[in-house]
Amino acid sequence: MLFRQLEYLVALARERHFARAAQSCYVSQPALSEAIRKLEDELDVLLVRRGRTFGGLTPEGERIVLWAQRILADRDALKDEVDALRTGLGGRLRIGSVPTASGAVSQLTGPFCAAHPLVTVEVLADLRAEDILHRVRNFEIDAGITYLDPSLAESFHTVALYEERYVLLTGVADKLARRPTATWTAASRLPLCLLTTSMQGRRVLDEVFAGLGLRPTPRVETDSVASLFAHVRAGRWASIVPYAWLHVFGVPHGMQAVPLVEPDHSAPIGLVTAAREPGSVMARALVETARRTDTAAVLERLAHPPGS
Template sequence: MLLRQLEYFVAVAHERHFARAAEVCGVSQPTLSDGVRKLEQELGMPLIRRGHTFQGLTPEGSRLVVWAQRMVDDRRALHDAAAVLRSGLSGTLRVGVVPAATTTVARVLDRFCAEHPLVEVHIESMLSTNDIIQQISNYDLDAGICYPVGNELVRYRPLYDETWAFLAPQHMVDEAAESITWAQAASYPLVMLGPTHGLTPMVGAFEASGVTPHITIRTDSVASLFGFVNTGRWASVVPDRWVLDSGQVTDLALLELVEPVVQTRIVLAHRSAEPMSPVVEALVESAVTVCSSAAGAR
């Protein structure tokens, strides 16, 4: 079995098109097709359903593509490790980020990129935690900054605990106020992110307070949420770290939400397989250092 054959198989599974897969692999379509057929012959089973066009993976192919992707990714990690020994860290780092961490990730990557300038970083933002964990498990992402969920294929490293806070135009709240209850916050016109973006703790806090929040706008954009609050017409309930790291509180009030105080943990997620790739190991070091320093300064 040749690793190149596994690369062909993985490319077809991802692209779902033989010609595009051949282009990705830098070979002709007949060469790619021949490589996949030889892999099928060696394994003794069909991996791809064929017609005039790609028609999907067979049940066997759907199970084995995960193993093939793992072997291809291990090969990439081996080359990355060798490159580090030759000339320092390089390559590509793919990171998924939940909305609550879209501002924190900039501080983490500021340190990472300063220490490893040859690494190209790709950020996938506005993903749910489930999306991130799935893509890490499928080798589509190298790491993620998200909420912890149970998955034996993924390892979590605690970064920080975020506290939920009330974000509003200054004129909406008492200048002397430092906190607001969830029941009080529910009466304001609110703009919120969609329900898939880690809002379970917020929903639970409103329910525990016996109130229904007055949500008039839902958005899938962090930028638009800030934009709506800045109009002076809406307020929002957001993680405090998200706002503080954004630097956008100059003309806004940020009050602690109490009765109850709600905190959620943000973690760095990566595949649990050892050894870690050098680029992920470097990201872990940068993230833990930056978040530990921030916690000490607060």
């Protein structure tokens, strides 16, 4: 069994198409197909349903893909470990983040890159919470920044980073912009632009509103926090955004950020990595950075933005 055969099988499972899988592996389609056939012969089990087009993986194939992902991840982790012992940590760190937390990712990547100058970082900043866990579990990313839940401790290592708090972002002409705080009830009456219901950040807001017996209907929904700011800037909408994003944009001209109260609600955000030992040297290095960096202290100063 060769690593190359496992790589081809994982690519096929990801692309669900022989030609695209071959292209992603920089080989011809016949070469990829033949390598997978040889893997099936060696394992004495059918992995792929074949017809005129890709017919999917067999149940056995789905299980073998999980093993292949783990084996390839351990191979990469071993190579990274050896490289780190020889010349210092190098390679590529892959981080996934939910949109609401992506504005705070630089609080980790900055000190991480300073400590490990040979490492490049790839940040996927618009992933759903469930997608982050799926990708960490399948070794597609090294770590995720997402909402923490006690149930995660069963399958993942977690490091708490900060408590996500919320502000009402509105135009300066709105009467709520002249108040030191705004209630969630008052915010629900505004023409709102919010994240889509597929995003965990939106579900958090809906839970707060539901606890007050409210169910606001936003006029505009988006999967981008930056788009929320853009719509408020247009002057027709208000939004509810995490205060961590003020670290990125501040309070743009013509807008006001008003802390939301009644209730004072927050949601825990943290770093999530796979619970396996010894694990990825990249993930371990990022965890060390997270534990040394007081992300909450930096963002806490933005909880009550000046002039709000």
